[in-house]
Amino acid sequence: MITFIPRDKVSKNWIIIAPILSIFFTIFFGLLIFTFLGYNPLETLYQIFVSPFSRIDRISDILVKACPLIIIGTGLMLCFKSNVWNIGAEGQFIMGALLAGFIALSFPNIETKFFLLITIFAGFVGGALWAFIPAILKTKLNVNEILVSLMLVYVAMLFIDFIVRGPLRDPMSFGFPLSKPYPEGALINKIPFPGIGFLGQLHYGILLVVLLIPVSWIFVNKTLGGFKINVLGSAPQAAKFAGFKQHSITITVLLLSGGLAGVAGVIEVSANIGQLQPEVSFGYGFTAIIVAFLGRLSPIGILFAGIIIATVKLGADNAQMTMGIPKVVTGLFEGILLFFLLTGETLQKYKIKWSEGKK
Amino acid sequence: MEALILTIIATSIPLLLAAIGELIAEKSGVLNLGVEGMMLSGAVGALGAVLWLENPYYGIVAGALSGIIIASIFSVFTINFMTNQVATGLGLTIFATGLTGLAGAPLVGKTIPSLPKIEIFLLSDIPVIGNILFKQDFVAYLSIAIIIFISFFLKYSKPGIILRAVGDDHESAHSVGYPVKKIRWYATCFGGMCAGIGGAYIPLVLTPHWSEGMTAGRGWIALALVVFASWIPWRIIVGALIFGGITIAQLVGQARGWPIPSQLLSMMPYLATIIALTMISGRLSKNNSVIPSSLGKPFFGSQ
Numbered sequence: 235m236i237t238f239i240p241r242d243k244v245s246k247n248w249i250i251i252a253p254i255l256s257i258f259f260t261i262f263f264g265l266l267i268f269t270f271l272g273y274n275p276l277e278t279l280y281q282i283f284v285s286p287f288s289r290i291d292r293i294s295d296i297l298v299k300a301c302p303l304i305i306i307g308t309g310l311m312l313c314f315k316s317n318v319w320n321i322g323a324e325g326q327f328i329m330g331a332l333l334a335g336f337i338a339l340s341f342p343n344i345e346t347k348f349f350l351l352i353t354i355f356a357g358f359v360g361g362a363l364w365a366f367i368p369a370i371l372k373t374k375l376n377v378n379e380i381l382v383s384l385m386l387v388y389v390a391m392l393f394i395d396f397i398v399r400g401p402l403r404d405p406m407s408f409g410f411p412l413s414k415p416y417p418e419g420a421l422i423n424k425i426p427f428p429g430i431g432f433l434g435q436l437h438y439g440i441l442l443v444v445l446l447i448p449v450s451w452i453f454v455n456k457t458l459g460g461f462k463i464n465v466l467g468s469a470p471q472a473a474k475f476a477g478f479k480q481h482s483i484t485i486t487v488l489l490l491s492g493g494l495a496g497v498a499g500v501i502e503v504s505a506n507i508g509q510l511q512p513e514v515s516f517g518y519g520f521t522a523i524i525v526a527f528l529g530r531l532s533p534i535g536i537l538f539a540g541i542i543i544a545t546v547k548l549g550a551d552n553a554q555m556t557m558g559i560p561k562v563v564t565g566l567f568e569g570i571l572l573f574f575l576l577t578g579e580t581l582q583k584y585k586i587k588w589s590e591g592k593k
Numbered sequence: 594m595e596a597l598i599l600t601i602i603a604t605s606i607p608l609l610l611a612a613i614g615e616l617i618a619e620k621s622g623v624l625n626l627g628v629e630g631m632m633l634s635g636a637v638g639a640l641g642a643v644l645w646l647e648n649p650y651y652g653i654v655a656g657a658l659s660g661i662i663i664a665s666i667f668s669v670f671t672i673n674f675m676t677n678q679v680a681t682g683l684g685l686t687i688f689a690t691g692l693t694g695l696a697g698a699p700l701v702g703k704t705i706p707s708l709p710k711i712e713i714f715l716l717s718d719i720p721v722i723g724n725i726l727f728k729q730d731f732v733a734y735l736s737i738a739i740i741i742f743i744s745f746f747l748k749y750s751k752p753g754i755i756l757r758a759v760g761d762d763h764e765s766a767h768s769v770g771y772p773v774k775k776i777r778w779y780a781t782c783f784g785g786m787c788a789g790i791g792g793a794y795i796p797l798v799l800t801p802h803w804s805e806g807m808t809a810g811r812g813w814i815a816l817a818l819v820v821f822a823s824w825i826p827w828r829i830i831v832g833a834l835i836f837g838g839i840t841i842a843q844l845v846g847q848a849r850g851w852p853i854p855s856q857l858l859s860m861m862p863y864l865a866t867i868i869a870l871t872m873i874s875g876r877l878s879k880n881n882s883v884i885p886s887s888l889g890k891p892f893f894g895s896q
Contacts, residue, residue, distance in 0.1 A: 238675065238893070240893075267692070267695075271696060314680075319679050321683060367867075371867075371870075371871055375874050375875045376874050376875070376877070376878040377870050377871050377874040378870060378874070380626065380679065381813060381817050381866065381867075381870060382867050382870065384810075384813050385817075385864075385866050385867050386863075386867070388810055388860070388863040389860050389864060392856040392857070392860050393860070396854050396856035396857060523683060523687075524684075524687070527680060558698075559695065559698075560694045560695060560698045560805070561694075562690055562691050562694030562695070563691050563695050565688060565690045565691025565692075565694065566691030567691070568687050568691070569684045569687040569688020569689070569691060570688060572680065572681070572683070572687070573666070573670050573684055573688070576670065576677055576680055576681055576684070577674045577676055579676065579677070580674050580675045580676060584675075
């Protein structure tokens, strides 16, 4: 019989140990399930966790995949910290990409890269507007933001499908559901390295991550806004007594996270696809939820978490190609990882005590 | 017309089952957002069992068991390890999407026989309603039986009242000696069983083969249905039929070539969910006595 005894103060050791132990447990249970379902566990392990590091261009592809995850995860961090459960980042990602795409396609001849500032801003607005729907319903009418933001994911997926097959379809696309290609000014280029050339798909969008991590760190740790978010999440009563306006915080974090998801959408499309198509996201919005938790809801943690999860995603692609394991298997790892991370959170606050007998 | 009503009923049954299961879990104070995942597991479990044992009734059993197994994972973490219920529920759906994708891969392209209809002696001969109400499959009858049972269980039976007490105020329930954690375990597993059978119904009756994520958001709509029904069992029937109706309406619209793009029609169930939640939540925030007060809060007391 296990009982939990509250600790006097949060255990610092567990903050570091928990994520590492969680990853260890996840791999263990993942292997167990693979064995049970008749796949070669060691080969699967190799494909998912090791093969992404086997070539330098693959390593840079990890960064490319981590880029949207980190951007979205940072926004979700703000929501989850303040106990606002935005799980519709996938839809906000799509709507951001769509609005930016609409603007990009409206200026077919633009060449200056300054135009990217406009499309990225449009992406922010698109994502934020989509998140504004659950925000306003939550604060005005007390409608559950979890369900609304999730329903809007399905709506956004259908909407971009409609737009790309209808109004924005390229007449020259031979019946494929694709928009016209973006103008030069709306494309994010790959980074050329002197003497090496391009490293896989590594593109300038990564600079945004480099900028975002310190900015969000300062916001969370050094500003009043960040302080309010922390208090609201960890001690809602205290926030109330301090006179923090809960509603305006809820709206702000939803707009920011929606906006960041939208920006991630712009970067993904502008750097990797170059035109609109029915599928632009591939589940980044959902995966980022795991990234935010694995990163312990801190900007630096999310940077590492994004890289780890991106590795697993790429590894799963490899496993699909070489072993025929369906890609969705990453969900299996993500789910188990989240379970153990959350358990780790309990262990930060409670000690385990083994007591004998007693039922 | 009769065929239309029958399809609407068939479409609403998975929603109805998943929602009544979740209602019981929520009444005990557990918010399990993993309904979508439990339904997927039920679907894949049912498909596997029917392909293996070649009898659709085993599909129901396998669906129920799969749902219970997945729900126990949720119980271990949220009830015993006291993890955040919202995050764990999300994790459960993500986990189950991966697991069922993996388990379902060998089943792709295989078709299973449908669940047979059972005619109830004499009653099925009544014109019009006979065909609709008394010529249904086993799960349809079962789901109505569960709703009726749960209505009485919650209102009049002692265990039902204890369950509600645990959901409304777990500290008081604990101090008078009720095993809060054990009751929540049972309630969550019951929720998993219902969601599993609801998920099993999808391949058994609606589309007889596996595709990844084939529940298409039904689990989330079921969660919304519980709110829509204000945690009152019989209202789930009404809600499920409305959503079944909307889903079928958009399919009929697509088939008959209504001059609205098909994607916009397909949005209807999701938009309707948002509208229904909005309408009901305004009323609920004025009268929140129906919401279990301990919903979503972990219980720390030792047991």
